[in-house]
Amino acid sequence: MISALEHLRQIFDALPYPVFAKNGKHQWIYGNAAFEQLIGTDDYIGKDDSAYFPMEQVKVFRTQDRRVFGGEESLNEEEIGEGLFALTRKIPLTLPDGSLGLVAIILATLKSDAATTDRAWISEALRREPAEQKQHLETSWSERHEELQQRLTAVESMHSSTLQIARTDATTGLMNRLGFDAEIEKAILASKESGKPFGVAFIDVDRFKQINDRFGHASGDKVLTVVGRRLNELSDVFAVARWGGDEFALLTELPNIGLEALSQGFEEARQYAFRPVKDGNRRISISGSAGMAVYPDDATDAEELMRYADIALIRAKQSGRGRVLIFDHKLNDAEKRRTRIMRDLPEAIANGEIVPYYQPIICTSKRTVRGVEALARWTHKELGPIDPAELFELAHMAAMASDVDKHLRTMALEQVKPWLDNGLINYLSLNISPQDIVCEDFAEKFLGRLKAMEISPQSICVEILESAIVSDLGLAHANLEQLSAAGVKIALDDYGTGFSNLRALLDLPLDKLKLDQSLVRALGTNNKVGNLLISIMELAKALDVRVVAEGIETRLQSSFITSIGCDLMQGYLFSPPLPYAQMNEWLGEYREKVA
Template structure:
């Protein structure tokens, strides 16, 4: 539009007739080149007639102008200078701000003869002048209009192409966010007229970063392109966009088949989109999660529709990934709760509301307490006790995991030091967030804190997740080697359920593997689990690391992990996580019982 107006200005400047426009305050707001030549200055914008004409003539101008502001057109003879007369056509004009104004074209000008005292001839002469020039004016206007139309067509074509480029994702050829927003607005407008519902869905590739890390970014782009193409091929889908990263958005028509049938159809579509992708001679297995909201059942506002679809997607990923979830308003309440928890988390850390609980770690041979693991516990003022897994996930989502761990470490060092000093335990085990273990100076700061507390590095065990070393192996390895060299024990937590990189495990200075408690709990229910745990024990022996079995709840589980050579155990069979005072009493009582 700006380009088109510039071309229009060029057309007016090319005309030989002075053209100007005024606002209701009689101020000039536009004039073409011919008008500037006529009045002899370019410094007129914002000024009124009083700047260049005597007051007697200004009164005449304003009388005529007010009629035009009142929606009349006028054709007047005006004296615009000493002996200079003009025939001016004025028309009402609505300005962009909605106020009234006028636009005028001076059709002819005439210089009076100084030797003639009467002026009756001026009117006739002015009227003859535009008639004589009418044919030339019409020809010029037609030519300029045709030129303007050509330019406007070119601008429109360029605008259309530019808009198409601006709305397209270069990696996949799909629409991007801008394009999707426009399609969603169209869909809502159409649905209001037809009454037909439609679905808004968010879909993402599960663990896409690991695909990039394992197969390379070119393969990752191929996966995204394949998924996008398959989504476009789905029946009833009328818009697909790459929303960003590994996430897609789509719009789909919805047959009236009921909630469960809709969910099943959505699940079949998800399975179709996430079939394996072939890259050269490699087969890349992929999965994806999806969430959908429905217009108008869930919302009629575009932002709410997308937010609800995103909430459903989050629920799908939290439920184990590789599944679909249809939005309902219970999910919205759950999301409000999560948002409130994340909002309150920083203040809770600062105020010491999140405290360490301790769970004992028992050796399998003599059943003695060897250490305790510090675990975060938070009782929210509105929601009560927060599930530890949820707390860690939300802290990670709002990048507060490092702050949370730092707070817990400081509190645990103070509380546990007496247990270490009097021999109640040999070591304190601490969970380290992936963000911390990748920080360049983490090891240095931790060792400095231990020195300040007079705690020996040998009395500390740091537990890291597999995701920490898979995500940034180089940084994690540097920190872990520095800690290990100082005497800190290194444990790999939740082992046996992730995507273990055995090469990385061999390169890291590990002292322990902690078996994921889901494997221990599956003992007796799945015969293959016993064989798997036995195999992990053989791997641990080859790597010369000790094994800690988490989640021990029954004597049968305790007996089995002892029989296959596990060194340490941890679980509710011995004690649930307890606050400091209760764990202090438990440790003394347990020591007496074992003695």
């Protein structure tokens, strides 16, 4: 798909009129195809008139250009070659860096004969008496003015149509980014004069790709068109644009009703826009997320205002989709932190700042240590300890979860090998990222690494999330089968939440189920949880898999888990995750205590 800038360039290249732009140094910074054809070269960007014209003509150009740089518009005939004249309209232009330049369009070019004809009135006037000269000049000027005005009107009409095309989204008929940028600048100027605030919002269709994949792109376009029309129908909205893909931008008036009422009204508007869409005989259910920032409360600059609205949209989607969020500066601080973490992540991996901590896994019947789970921990040099959940969320967003896991596995295998060799533990449990488990050669490389380090596959357990395998069940199943055949134990992590698909339990070569911590923590507060855990234990026995209870923090939890026949436990009741040296010491002391 071509960019808006490239689309605009194609439009100007299609014009039969030469168009060019200069900066304040009289250097060309743009020219369309007709301009390049007129001057006979495409090597002009960054050069000024002196590269192609004699100095006496350059002085004429520069005198006229300076007037335009000063804010005047001009319409003049300029000699651009021997016997060749150009009727040129020049307009002041503010460049992106804030400096002044100009944009010009050549409305007509006149050869020497035509020019002589056009200028015959001057010679004729000089031969007349003063009164006749005056009359002749006035008549001629009037005729020429009318001719130039007609040319100018035609060009302005064409220019208006070109701008309209350039600022319109072809699919929905709404304005596009270019049009929205112009509207938000106008809104800021109007707000400065009236003192009335306004809101800028970004809204997108949740899981739009799934709509395209399921119903086809024509239906996807229908959804976008209907949502755009509904947004346009909202009473307080005065501009709507398709920002790109499945995202819309809008400008809305803000009644003085307070933040809570504003949020409620915004939510009602979202619900209105995302009602099901009828497409032929089918009814497509849709949802959407939205984020808003307010001018001038949040920002007084268009770019910053839109960035804040986008941050609010991102956080609305991250909090569960189908929601609206109005920006506050705490969101900006949080976004800066997230950006910083993702930016520093590669360096942290390379420098070994992300290290494995180990939490023991205890046998419920004998209370001996059976294994340890390796968990990632990162203390950022400026931000301090990074929450593991936040670390992996951002690593996943940055497509680096696999890199973190690979780095962690390498360190953990090297550190834990002595514990395995001397019998302090029976196995090491490692978490496998969603990207790795569906990677075609993951199992082969992993087993090769164990062989090179002389670590038995039987002393390794890999933990996977059920959500990690749904993207490519075939590849995940192949990897797990290969690992299981070699003796590696397979554990399904966080069971009892999310999908909890019984089909997966039957199809995958599982050895363990790890109960989600939230279920264990709910013991004693929700009577149904105990019954659920008992049911899971019965299911595990039927499938011949062992159960590990995570998050054991109290003796009550430990007693209940033991009473229902759970095989293994881990949690702060026994030990928090500890770095290698401290866990090495803990394992020795615990062995003596149990003995």
